[in-house]
Amino acid sequence: MSALFDLPASHTPSRSDHLLADLNPAQRRAVEHSGAPLLVVAGAGSGKTRVLTRRIAYLLAERDVHPGQIMAITFTNKAAAEMKERVSDMVGGRARSMWVSTFHSMCVRVLRREAKTLGMSSNFSVYDSDDTRRLITLVARDLDLDPKRYAARTLAVHISNLKNELISTQEAADAATNDLERRVAEVYAVYQRRLVESNSMDFDDLIMKTVELLQRFPDVAEHYRRRFRHVLVDEYQDTNHAQYTLVRELVGVAGGEVPPAELCVVGDADQSIYAFRGATIRNIVEFERDYPQATTILLEQNYRSTQNILTAANAVISRNPNRRDKRLWSDLGEGEKIVGYVADNEHDEAAFVAREIDHLIDSGEFNNSEIAVFYRTNNQSRVFEEIFIRLGLPYRVVGGVRFYERREVRDALAYLRTLANPEDTVSLRRILNVPKRGIGDRAEACVSTYAERERISFAAALREAVHDRVPMLNPRSRNAIAGFVELMDSLGEMVTRGDDVADILEEVLSRTGYRAELEASDDPQDHTRIENLNELVTVAREFTEQPPASEEDTVVVEGSLAAFLERVSLVADADQIPDAESDGVVTLMTLHTAKGLEYPVVFCTGWEDGVFPHMRALGDPQELSEERRLAYVGITRAQRRLYLSRALVRSAWGQPSANPASRFFGEIPADLLDWRRVEPTRAAPTTATTWRRGSTASGGLGSRPAPSRGWQDTPAMKLDVGDRVTHDKYGLGSVVAVDGVGPRATATIDFGSAGTVRLMLIGGVPMTKL
Ligand SMILES: Nc1ncnc2c1ncn2[C@@H]1O[C@H](COP(=O)(O)OP(=O)(O)OP(=O)(O)O)[C@@H](O)[C@H]1O
Numbered sequence: 117m118s119a120l121f122d123l124p125a126s127h128t129p130s131r132s133d134h135l136l137a138d139l140n141p142a143q144r145r146a147v148e149h150s151g152a153p154l155l156v157v158a159g160a161g162s163g164k165t166r167v168l169t170r171r172i173a174y175l176l177a178e179r180d181v182h183p184g185q186i187m188a189i190t191f192t193n194k195a196a197a198e199m200k201e202r203v204s205d206m207v208g209g210r211a212r213s214m215w216v217s218t219f220h221s222m223c224v225r226v227l228r229r230e231a232k233t234l235g236m237s238s239n240f241s242v243y244d245s246d247d248t249r250r251l252i253t254l255v256a257r258d259l260d261l262d263p264k265r266y267a268a269r270t271l272a273v274h275i276s277n278l279k280n281e282l283i284s285t286q287e288a289a290d291a292a293t294n295d296l297e298r299r300v301a302e303v304y305a306v307y308q309r310r311l312v313e314s315n316s317m318d319f320d321d322l323i324m325k326t327v328e329l330l331q332r333f334p335d336v337a338e339h340y341r342r343r344f345r346h347v348l349v350d351e352y353q354d355t356n357h358a359q360y361t362l363v364r365e366l367v368g369v370a371g372g373e374v375p376p377a378e379l380c381v382v383g384d385a386d387q388s389i390y391a392f393r394g395a396t397i398r399n400i401v402e403f404e405r406d407y408p409q410a411t412t413i414l415l416e417q418n419y420r421s422t423q424n425i426l427t428a429a430n431a432v433i434s435r436n437p438n439r440r441d442k443r444l445w446s447d448l449g450e451g452e453k454i455v456g457y458v459a460d461n462e463h464d465e466a467a468f469v470a471r472e473i474d475h476l477i478d479s480g481e482f483n484n485s486e487i488a489v490f491y492r493t494n495n496q497s498r499v500f501e502e503i504f505i506r507l508g509l510p511y512r513v514v515g516g517v518r519f520y521e522r523r524e525v526r527d528a529l530a531y532l533r534t535l536a537n538p539e540d541t542v543s544l545r546r547i548l549n550v551p552k553r554g555i556g557d558r559a560e561a562c563v564s565t566y567a568e569r570e571r572i573s574f575a576a577a578l579r580e581a582v583h584d585r586v587p588m589l590n591p592r593s594r595n596a597i598a599g600f601v602e603l604m605d606s607l608g609e610m611v612t613r614g615d616d617v618a619d620i621l622e623e624v625l626s627r628t629g630y631r632a633e634l635e636a637s638d639d640p641q642d643h644t645r646i647e648n649l650n651e652l653v654t655v656a657r658e659f660t661e662q663p664p665a666s667e668e669d670t671v672v673v674e675g676s677l678a679a680f681l682e683r684v685s686l687v688a689d690a691d692q693i694p695d696a697e698s699d700g701v702v703t704l705m706t707l708h709t710a711k712g713l714e715y716p717v718v719f720c721t722g723w724e725d726g727v728f729p730h731m732r733a734l735g736d737p738q739e740l741s742e743e744r745r746l747a748y749v750g751i752t753r754a755q756r757r758l759y760l761s762r763a764l765v766r767s768a769w770g771q772p773s774a775n776p777a778s779r780f781f782g783e784i785p786a787d788l789l790d791w792r793r794v795e796p797t798r799a800a801p802t803t804a805t806t807w808r809r810g811s812t813a814s815g816g817l818g819s820r821p822a823p824s825r826g827w828q829d830t831p832a833m834k835l836d837v838g839d840r841v842t843h844d845k846y847g848l849g850s851v852v853a854v855d856g857v858g859p860r861a862t863a864t865i866d867f868g869s870a871g872t873v874r875l876m877l878i879g880g881v882p883m884t885k886l
């Protein structure tokens with residue numbers, strides 16, 4: 117992978133020519149532009165990120181902007197760190213006062229400083245999706261909701277969508293028009309109250325509360341507007357409404373106390389792949405309407421990929437309806453053809469990839485770190501890992517079950533979080549009886565009921581329990597609770613004293629008996645758990661010893677427990693991407709994680725209908741468009757070599773299933789593909805020629821040869837007109853028409869305010885009949 121944020125190596129501030137020399141005229145205009153909001157829209161690899169970084173350098177060098185006046189938003193913490201490093205190479209320590217971070221990190225920072233204004237305390241916890249789901253489960257249980265009908269996961273999605281649209285609990289309740297919406301609003305309200313009681317915020321709150329802060333407190337908004345005179349946002353297509361509003365609030369409007377900051381956003385509507393998180397292309401499409409003075413600059417030259425790769429990417433994305441066509445070209449030459457491969461099964465596919473990597477390395481043309489393997493979902497990495505291990509091929513998987521998601525790591529962090537913020541209910545309840553100390557479910561329920569009745573936090577109710585004020589609690593549980601409270605209090609003293617995080621953690625693991633329990637176990641998994649905990653201690657130790665460069669306006673004391681927790685709670689998959697220079701390993705990751713990156717050699721695997729595009733998308737035109745954008749992202753990561761492969765049979769959840777070729781194959785002009793292996797003619801005589809020529813329809817299922825087995829055989833849902841259903845995405849609906857039979861059956865469903873949608877009734881559709 118080459119550097120994302122390339123600045124000329126030997127730059128001196130006075131030589132801005134140097135900053136502009138290797139840019140094309142459109143890029144140069146974007147870097148030099150001043151005044152009105154600037155939107156740079158362009159296809160993949162056209163230098164958007166380069167423009168953004170270069171613009172920062174230019175602001176500092178040529179326009180006398182102080183680094184402290186710059187706020188830049190990137191999509192990952194790693195990208196932020198990298199960008200910051202580049203700028204400090206250039207301007208030295210001054211770069212520290214620049215804010216370069218993800219939306220979430222930026223908001224945590226603002227909120228910790230301004231917590232008091234919002235009536236919160238600054239040691240709040242940040243809940244990730246797992247914590248959120250836990251809390252919603254508790255709330256739904258207290259509200260007596262049927263978990264089959266209202267899964268916590270679904271409720272969480274709905275609540276998150278509301279927050280991404282900045283809809284308050286009251287507004288959600290007022291706007292609810294059907295049962296599901298009313299239920300969601302009810303859960304949302306209780307959930308939100310519990311979050312406040314727990315002195316905690318979820319990821320969506322971070323954005324929403326920051327918006328609230330800036331909107332409700334003009335003097336606070338003014339403070340930030342005076343400070344940040346330049347706001348820059350990368351990957352703008354993936355911002356949701358809340359983030360969009362946040363940017364607008366930060367920038368301010370003409371006629372306000374402070375003139376608006378200069379805004380520069382760069383993005384590509386064709387790479388919007390987070391619609392499921394509420395990202396909306398609307399932010400790009402309507403930028404000009406929302407900022408009437410805005411200047412738009414288009415970039416058309418791609419500097420990343422050879423023409424063959426680019427032509428394939430353009431051909432695929434052009435199948436999406438309602439998009440602005442772009443003329444992206446490259447002068448890097450046609451390059452090699454795209455290699456296609458049909459494997460017998462997923463092991464064969466992995467073996468092909470491994471063999472090919474071997475050839476590429478042997479040829480001397482590429483090294484490991486220049487190679488990436490992509491797949492649609494994390495679970496597909498396993499077969500690659502198996503074979504890479506066997507062959508001794510160094511690799512790194514980005515994402516998957518992440519270190520910080522492992523049970524024991526989460527337990528240990530829950531202790532630390534409870535110590536940092538005693539009101540944090542989810543963390544507290546997680547460790548209440550871990551390891552077992554005689555505080556059973558019944559005791560927990562008594563305390564929780566009492567807390568709910570008295571409208572006090574769970575932590576406060578626990579203290580009441582010690583004083584025997586919680587009804588129905590038996591003496592044994594009460595003693596156990598007293599012991600626990602005492603233990604936490606004494607560990608809490610270490611925090612108050614400001615002890616090192618690593619020491620606190622060691623103390624937690626020994627005094628709670630957590631480590632001893634694992635050590636006494638015969639289960640080899642528990643030994644791995646000990647290793648993971650040791651690893652966490654090491655992380656904490658390193659954190660204490662090498663605190664990050666302190667920034668002038670950070671309120672959290674570096675090296676402190678709160679800062680450590682903040683660091684670990686905002687780690688994203690993409691933050692683990694290996695550095696090209698140092699690691700020398702092949703990188704494996706999902707297509708989503710690959711956004712913004714580039715590699716000389718890319719393997720896109722699992723190109724099968726039902727795998728990629730994902731099963732969920734097969735009957736849903738909008739989802740299918742999003743999958744196609746994902747294909748576009750995948751293809752355009754490749755600089756010189758691109759491989760596309762599929763397996764005839766793939767085991768998913770232990771069941772082998774035969775998958776037809778991904779419809780995206782048929783969307784790539786046949787003459788760009790060099791098939792190393794096609795489907796054996798014996799199995800399906802017409803298949804190979806079908807996609808050799810490229811299918812004409814944009815993926816109509818009818819044009820595919822029937823697979824022998826596979827998703828089409830998974831039981832279809834039987835629906836009749838008038839049936840009521842609940843769909844993970846659209847909510848409650850009623851069936852208005854049913855057409856076709858077997859795998860081609862479709863139902864037209866009226867989802868009320870979510871609209872009327874036609875869905876295929878294949879297995880795997882996230883919909884339940886009520
Ligand atoms: N004018 C230029 N001359 C030479 N190389 C360039 C130029 N502009 C960009 N590049 C290179 O092209 C590659 C792609 O640039 P960059 O990553 O900035 O594109 P992008 O538009 O941000 O892509 P994506 O849409 O994938 O995020 C990088 O390696 C970059 O260094």
Ligand SMILES: [Mg+2]
Nearest residue numbers: 164165166712
């Ligand atoms: Mg980019």
